[in-house]
Amino acid sequence: EVQLLESGGGLVQPGGSLRLSCAASGFTFSSYAMSWVRQAPGKGLEWVSAISGSGGSTYYADSVKGRFTISRDNSKNTLYLQMNSLRAEDTAVYYCAKSLKPWELLDAFDIWGQGTMVTVSS
Amino acid sequence: IQLTQSPSSLSASVGDRVTITCRASQGISSYLAWYQQKPGKAPKLLIYAASTLQSGVPSRFSGSGSGTDFTLTISSLQPEDFATYYCQQLTAVTFGGGTKVEIK
Numbered sequence: 001e002v003q004l005l006e007s008g009g010g011l012v013q014p015g016g017s018l019r020l021s022c023a024a025s026g027f028t029f030s031s032y033a034m035s036w037v038r039q040a041p042g043k044g045l046e047w048v049s050a051i052s053g054s055g056g057s058t059y060y061a062d063s064v065k066g067r068f069t070i071s072r073d074n075s076k077n078t079l080y081l082q083m084n085s086l087r088a089e090d091t092a093v094y095y096c097a098k099s100l101k102p103w104e105l106l107d108a109f110d111i112w113g114q115g116t117m118v119t120v121s122s
Numbered sequence: 123i124q125l126t127q128s129p130s131s132l133s134a135s136v137g138d139r140v141t142i143t144c145r146a147s148q149g150i151s152s153y154l155a156w157y158q159q160k161p162g163k164a165p166k167l168l169i170y171a172a173s174t175l176q177s178g179v180p181s182r183f184s185g186s187g188s189g190t191d192f193t194l195t196i197s198s199l200q201p202e203d204f205a206t207y208y209c210q211q212l213t214a215v216t217f218g219g220g221t222k223v224e225i226k
Contacts, residue, residue: 037165044218045157045220047215050215107170108210
């Protein structure tokens with residue numbers, strides 16, 4: 001079964017850091033671009049970042065550029081999101097998502113994790 | 123590229139035909155997807171490439187359009203279809219604001 005499982009969310013103070021992980025199973029992880037998408041409480045979906053299958057290409061939303069870093073370890077089938085200089089407006093459920101087709105960086109997302117909640121508050 | 127969904131919410135009855143519109147601020151060819159999200163759950167892919175039904179999605183869902191104007195149609199609304207629907211453009215990955223489909 002194709003599955004994504006996020007972890008690492010929690011409560012952090014403004015200016016703090018957090019690293020999210022997303023463990024993948026059931027597919028050839030290294031063949032697919034992966035993304036992080038977030039959803040603030042009661043709000044819509046916001047794409048955050050994407051990374052190619054090899055990890056050689058990365059993309060960020062303007063709202064997180066310079067503060068967040070996406071990475072992956074294909075030997076561990078795991079995606080990461082390092083979040084620094086966190087702000088209250090980063091409070092959201094963070095989902096990892098798999099691209100529909102292999103080797104397509106910007107694609108529809110056919111598999112999503114269950115989400116992990118990040119709360120930035122003092 | 124901005125995506126504008128309309129309406130932002132609608133009320134409908136079981137069996138109704140429902141149409142949701144997504145307009146892009148500039149042409150995106152057919153690089154558009156539609157998702158369904160229920161409360162507390164992750165989004166589910168319904169349609170990609172504007173009109174291709176994702177595997178396992180009921181045929182009452184359909185998508186159409188290209189360029190700047192797109193529609194998602196539910197031909198006969200079922201109880202399990204009450205949810206929020208989002209469009210997504212794939213040239214730079216942004217989402218529309220969502221359309222909440224509620225029970226009349």
